[in-house]
Amino acid sequence: MFSFVLKRTAAAVPVMAMVAIIVFALLRLTPGDPAAIIAGDSATPERLEEIRALMGLDQPILVQLYVWISQLLQGDFGTSLLSGVPVTQMIGQRIGPSLALCLTTITVSVLVAIPLGVLAAWRQGKLLDRFVMSISVLGFSVPVFVSGYLLILFFSLQLRWFPVQGYQPLSAGLWPFLNSLVLPTVALSSVYIALIARITRTSVIEVMNEDFIRTARAKGLGERGVLMGHALGNAAVPIITIIGVGIALLISGVVVTESVFNLPGLGRLVVEAVLARDYPVIQALILLFAFIYILINLVVDVLYTVFDPRIRQ
Amino acid sequence: MKHFFSQKLTANIRLGLLAAVASGALFTTQVQAQTLTAVMHASLRLTDPVVTTAHITRNHGFMIYDTLLATDAENAIRPQMAEKWEVSDDGKTYTFTLRDGLKWHDGAPVTAEDCVASIQRWAQQDKSGQMMSAQMSEIKALDDKRFSMTFKDATDFPLIALSKPSGITPFIMPKRIAETPANQPIKEFVGSGPFKFVESEFRPGLQVVYEKNTDYVPRAEPASGLAGGKVVEVDRVRWVSMPDSMTSVNALINGEIDYLEQMPYDLLPLVQNNPDVKLEVLDEGGYQTVMRLNHLHPPFDDEKVRLAALYAVGQENVMQAMIGNTDYYETCPAVFGCGLPYESRAGEDVSVPANPAKARELLKEAGYNNTPVIILQPTDTPTVNTQPVVIGQALREAGFNVQMQAMDWQTVVTRRAVQAPPSEGGWNIFATNNVMVEALDPLRAFGVAANGKQAWFGWPDVPEIEELRLRFSQTTDTEERKKLADQIQALVIEKGVLLPMGQYYVPAAFRSSISEPLKSPVPVFWGVSKK
Numbered sequence: 001m002f003s004f005v006l007k008r009t010a011a012a013v014p015v016m017a018m019v020a021i022i023v024f025a026l027l028r029l030t031p032g033d034p035a036a037i038i039a040g041d042s043a044t045p046e047r048l049e050e051i052r053a054l055m056g057l058d059q060p061i062l063v064q065l066y067v068w069i070s071q072l073l074q075g076d077f078g079t080s081l082l083s084g085v086p087v088t089q090m091i092g093q094r095i096g097p098s099l100a101l102c103l104t105t106i107t108v109s110v111l112v113a114i115p116l117g118v119l120a121a122w123r124q125g126k127l128l129d130r131f132v133m134s135i136s137v138l139g140f141s142v143p144v145f146v147s148g149y150l151l152i153l154f155f156s157l158q159l160r161w162f163p164v165q166g167y168q169p170l171s172a173g174l175w176p177f178l179n180s181l182v183l184p185t186v187a188l189s190s191v192y193i194a195l196i197a198r199i200t201r202t203s204v205i206e207v208m209n210e211d212f213i214r215t216a217r218a219k220g221l222g223e224r225g226v227l228m229g230h231a232l233g234n235a236a237v238p239i240i241t242i243i244g245v246g247i248a249l250l251i252s253g254v255v256v257t258e259s260v261f262n263l264p265g266l267g268r269l270v271v272e273a274v275l276a277r278d279y280p281v282i283q284a285l286i287l288l289f290a291f292i293y294i295l296i297n298l299v300v301d302v303l304y305t306v307f308d309p310r311i312r313q
Numbered sequence: 314m315k316h317f318f319s320q321k322l323t324a325n326i327r328l329g330l331l332a333a334v335a336s337g338a339l340f341t342t343q344v345q346a347q348t349l350t351a352v353m354h355a356s357l358r359l360t361d362p363v364v365t366t367a368h369i370t371r372n373h374g375f376m377i378y379d380t381l382l383a384t385d386a387e388n389a390i391r392p393q394m395a396e397k398w399e400v401s402d403d404g405k406t407y408t409f410t411l412r413d414g415l416k417w418h419d420g421a422p423v424t425a426e427d428c429v430a431s432i433q434r435w436a437q438q439d440k441s442g443q444m445m446s447a448q449m450s451e452i453k454a455l456d457d458k459r460f461s462m463t464f465k466d467a468t469d470f471p472l473i474a475l476s477k478p479s480g481i482t483p484f485i486m487p488k489r490i491a492e493t494p495a496n497q498p499i500k501e502f503v504g505s506g507p508f509k510f511v512e513s514e515f516r517p518g519l520q521v522v523y524e525k526n527t528d529y530v531p532r533a534e535p536a537s538g539l540a541g542g543k544v545v546e547v548d549r550v551r552w553v554s555m556p557d558s559m560t561s562v563n564a565l566i567n568g569e570i571d572y573l574e575q576m577p578y579d580l581l582p583l584v585q586n587n588p589d590v591k592l593e594v595l596d597e598g599g600y601q602t603v604m605r606l607n608h609l610h611p612p613f614d615d616e617k618v619r620l621a622a623l624y625a626v627g628q629e630n631v632m633q634a635m636i637g638n639t640d641y642y643e644t645c646p647a648v649f650g651c652g653l654p655y656e657s658r659a660g661e662d663v664s665v666p667a668n669p670a671k672a673r674e675l676l677k678e679a680g681y682n683n684t685p686v687i688i689l690q691p692t693d694t695p696t697v698n699t700q701p702v703v704i705g706q707a708l709r710e711a712g713f714n715v716q717m718q719a720m721d722w723q724t725v726v727t728r729r730a731v732q733a734p735p736s737e738g739g740w741n742i743f744a745t746n747n748v749m750v751e752a753l754d755p756l757r758a759f760g761v762a763a764n765g766k767q768a769w770f771g772w773p774d775v776p777e778i779e780e781l782r783l784r785f786s787q788t789t790d791t792e793e794r795k796k797l798a799d800q801i802q803a804l805v806i807e808k809g810v811l812l813p814m815g816q817y818y819v820p821a822a823f824r825s826s827i828s829e830p831l832k833s834p835v836p837v838f839w840g841v842s843k844k
Contacts, residue, residue, distance in 0.1 A: 031720070033727035038365055044769070045730050047438075050496050082358040083517030084498060093516055152563055164563040165555065259556045262564070264519045268556060272356070272518050275693070277723055 001305070008301065012294040019290040023283055024068060028061050032277040034081045055081055068283065077287075078280035080273075087284040090269065097167045098265035100177070101257070102250040104185040109192035110243060116193070117200025117239075118227055124205055132197060139194030148187040148260040155183060165262035184261040188254060192246050199242045203235035210234070236307040244300035248293045347548035349827060349843055351572040352561045353836070356518040356554035360510075361498040362484055363438050368748065371482055375539065375835050376523050376550070377418070378484035378504035381409060381428060382476035383540035386832060388654060388753070390476040391540035393532070394423065394485060394505070404467025404789075411458045414530035417487050418509045425454035430491035432462075432475070432483060437495035439481035441474040441756060444786060469789045478539050478834050479751045480759075507531070507543040507839050508550060523550045523838075536840045538833050546828075546842035565590060565822055571843065574836050576822040577695075578638050584822055592820045594641070596834050598653060598749035599818040601645070602635060602700055603760060603811050605771045607741050610734045612686065612713075617679035619809025620663065622686075622742070624675065625711035626704055627667025632815040634699045642817040648802045649758060650749040651816050655798035660806030664813055672711035683714045687735040689743040691722040700744035700814065729770040743770070749816070750834035754794075755785050755801045760811045763804075773810045 035051035052058045056067065071078055077087040120132040156164045162183050168176035207213065208231055216230050255267035266285065273281035304311045355369040362374030383393040392398065396412035415423035429452055436442030448470060451463040462471055475483050486504065493499045502510040508523035515521050531542035553570065555561040558577045564570045566587060576584070576592060584590040606613040606622060613619050628644040636642040645651035646661035662668075686708060690701040705715045718740075720728070725743055733739045752758040762768045762782070763775035778801055785797045805811050823830065828842045 031724045031727055033723070033730075036726040036730065037367075037723060038359060044767070045732075048730055054496055080358070080517065083360070084500070085517050090517065093519070149559065152560075156567055157563060160567070164567045164569055165560050166553075166564075166569065260560055262553075262555045262557070262560050264516070269518070272556075275721065275723060276358070 001302070004305070005298065005302065008298050012291075012298075015294060016287065016290060020069070020072070020283070020287055021065070023286045024065055025061075027277075027279050027282060028064070030277075033057075034277040034279065037276050038082060068280075077284040080281050081278050082276055087280050090281060091266070091284065091288065094264055094266050094269045096169055097258070097263045098251050098254070098267065100167075100170075100181060101184055101188065101254065101263060101265060102247060104178075104181050105189045105192060105250055106243065106247055108185055108189040109196055109246065112189070113193040113196035114200050114232075114239065117197040118204055118232060120197065120201040121204035121208065121231075122223065122227055124201075129201075133201070136194035136197045139190040142190070144187050144191065144256050145260055147190055148183070148257065151183045151187055152260075167263045167265075184257050184263060187260070188250070188257045192250075195246070196239065196242055200235065200239050203238045204231050207231045207235045233307060237304055240300055240303050240307065244296045248289075248296045251289070251292055347843060348551055349547045349549070349572065349838060349841060350551045350553060350570045351836075351838070352555050352564070352570050352574065353552050354575045357515075357521045357552065358517045359498065360502060360515075363435055363481060363495060364498045366480055368479070371479060372835055373510075373521065374482055374484045375506070375837055376508040377502060377506045377510045378486065379415075379506045379543075380476070380483060380539070381432075381485060382472060383538065384476050384478050385537040385540040388538070390472050391534075391537075393540055394428075398472075404469075405465070406461055406463045407471055408455070408459060408461045412530075412532075415505055416528050417505050418503045418526060418528075419487075420528070421487070422457070423485070423505050424457045424488070425460035427488045427491065428485050429454050429460050430488040431485045434486075434491045434493070434495045435481060435483040439474075439477075439483070440759060440762075441470075441477055442481070442483065444756065445471055445474045448786075466787065467789070468787060470786050473754075473756070477757065479748055480757065505529075507545045511549075519554055521552045523552075524548060531839075536831055538831075539835060539837070543837075543839040545839050547838070550838045562822070565824065568824060568826075571824045571827050572830065573822040576820045578636055578641060581638065581820075589825050590822055591825055591829070592822050593829060593832075594818045595821045595830055595832050595836065596748070596750070596819070597832055598650060598753065598834055599816050601650060601747045601749055601752060601816050602631065602744060602814045603747060604700070604704055604742060604744050604814055605729075605760070605769075605811060606809055607735070607739065607771050608773045608809075609732055610739060610741070612679075612681055612684040613741055613809065615679050615681075616808060617675050618681055620807070621672040621675035621679065621681070621711060622708060622713070623663050623806065623809055623812045624668045625672035625707045625713070626812060626814065627707065628665050628813075628815040630667060630707065631700055631703045632817065634703045635696075635815075636817050641820065642815055645813060645816040647816075648752075648761060648805050648811065648813055649755065649798055650753050653749060653753045655754050655795060655802075657799040657802045659799055659803035663806050667707055669707070669711045676712050681712070685714050685716045685735070686741045687716050687718055687739075689725045689728055689740050690717045690719045691725045692719050694722040696746055697722060697725075697744060701742070704742060704744060732766070732772065744814070748834065755782050755798055761801060761805050763808070763810055771810075773808065775804060775808045775810060778804050778808070778810065 035048045035057060038051050039047050056064060079086050080090060116132050120129040123129045152164050155161045162179060166180055168180040170177045213226060213230055216226050251266065255271050258265045258268045270285045273285065353369055357369050357373050359365045359367055359370045360373060362370050379394045381394045383391055385391050394411055394415055396410045399408045411423060411425060417423060432452065436446045448464050448468060449462055450465050454460045490499050490501050490503065502512060507526055507529045509526050511522040511524055525545045525548050531544045534541040536542050558580065561573055562580045562583055565573050566584065584592065604626060606619050608614060632642040632644065643651060644665050646658050646664045647656040649655035688701045688705050691697050701717065705717050708715050728740055729743050731739045735741050755761055759769050761778065763773040763778040765774035766772050781797050781801045785794055788794055826844045831837055831840045
């Protein structure tokens, strides 16, 4: 197992290097100019040139790449071109809400979706199955900006149970922390519940048709035992895959949810940085996201071997 | 690997996390009672008001810095940090005396040397400052409280320049900070203004917190515009960023924020009958949306074709598409703004109505050969995404061959600086908006400068306009200035330098639990109390 993890980790290094170079090149090919943002609307061409020179953006691309890679190798992700704040500090400020939202969403999604999926598989073709599947179609068909606003309208503006927006860190207290995450979690997890429930249902149905399930039943095992003891464990691989993908997407791509509920997370940071052409911030974030994807894939692969030892060979 | 994750990296992450935790703790303990929470039009990222013309940075400047002079609600120039100014008999030397009680946020007294250093740094960056410097022969501190500025000729231009409320405002900073090279952002934020910047709670792009400067001595006069007594009535002001306008309006309705700087027109019905929310236009000068043509390349290197384009576009169509609510816009031929000191109706028949027949006639006379007109169309910024569509349609109706190029605003900002032909990455038309306070006279209005490649994007070259602008800066006679402004406007339209496409006003929305904010071209938070 150790050598498996070690090999996968080593393989991640060239992937990260490729990501770094591709992101750097793409950003330089994209039209847009951070100097124009800094200088403002009434800036003259001379003023823009002056700012570009000050930020080193007038240097040849290869020189800029060399400078950036050298900084990276020293653990320096650079500073924001706009605010002058170190990028790592900005990520530190923004990663909390993203992690919190990811954690609550995945927890809620798994806790709700897997039992729903198993139930639907158990009652395949029956009313319960149809009901769960209809709800799941609705879940991933309604975009977060619709469900989010509806939740705000009902639970914030009418019932006044939860705030419209904002994030409270755990240090502000458990209740304020959870209170600020309830609506975004509900809005976002509806999509993941739908997705995971469908995958769970399909996987369990597939496994339920296997010979060993028939054997288990023939040996007199009850339906609950068959489902929980034999079917679910063997249906785990695709479920783990979708959960892994979900976590990675949640950390890097929940811009709409973060905007609707005004959560200061990484998704918003990356959009702000792209719109402002804040190169060091974009580069660091893409590297971070690539790292998270690699890490999650690694964890998912390790879990595969736990649930299906044949994969280890 | 160990090297990769160096101490610097982990220290920065730790610092960020600690700061995030600390901000949470502060949020819960201090945010309620006397904190006024506002959502501004943009997020603050750049904090040096001399390095950028971004309005949010200017607004930040007015929170923590003070100005030597200021304009009041009637646009009259008033002393602010200055107790008084004296002009020599020959009109060439101005002596400013600082008022008593001025202190920096670190407790040190404000001196005349601080003012001299600040003015010198500002004058390197700002157009008015550069113009003033060109006319100035000397600036020097006379003692701790007095400094003088001597000019080659008699002029009142220093008063206009030093009181300018927008663009790059001449904020006064401590000498040690003002000695930072003008093209490099400052790293220390010590002002003498009515609020102090709480650096430990600053989250670029997320929030900025100011606390009351208890050492600030307001002027005795009542606050008016950006002049008068800046009396702070809350302990803290917190600007939070909200990327979604629907969320900010909901937060206002729910009482989670107190003030929304710019209420979106389409969401007005949500608050219009809500007794807890008030709407008010605080910047009565408003905004102007303008069309800019590129004079360097065909077809707009031809004066007749430019005029045809101006005839083609009608203000009412642009305003309807852009604002839609007649309570908040007006058609206005004045390049320097309606209801403002240099209002003129010169060129009205060209700038206000749409006249496609006249445009077609001019195109025929000019022998327009169907050269494509590339219009830059930003799609991500609501305040500038409708004008290009209306312009495009109007030009098509007049017989132009129009090519719309959709892009984000930052690409427009980069692209418009390109002087190459449109077929090689250049452009023909873009539209943008001016805050009237930055365009209310021929010197502040950067869009009317017509000194060729030194001018603003579009690079019009009309020496007569430059001559008139110079005369405007040299005269002190108000009537003469009005005449000159009128002549400049006539030329601006005739030569197709700039097309005003209407004047509009943006209401601010605020909870009735706070007192009505001051009417001012810049959103200010002194004089606002909270129940």
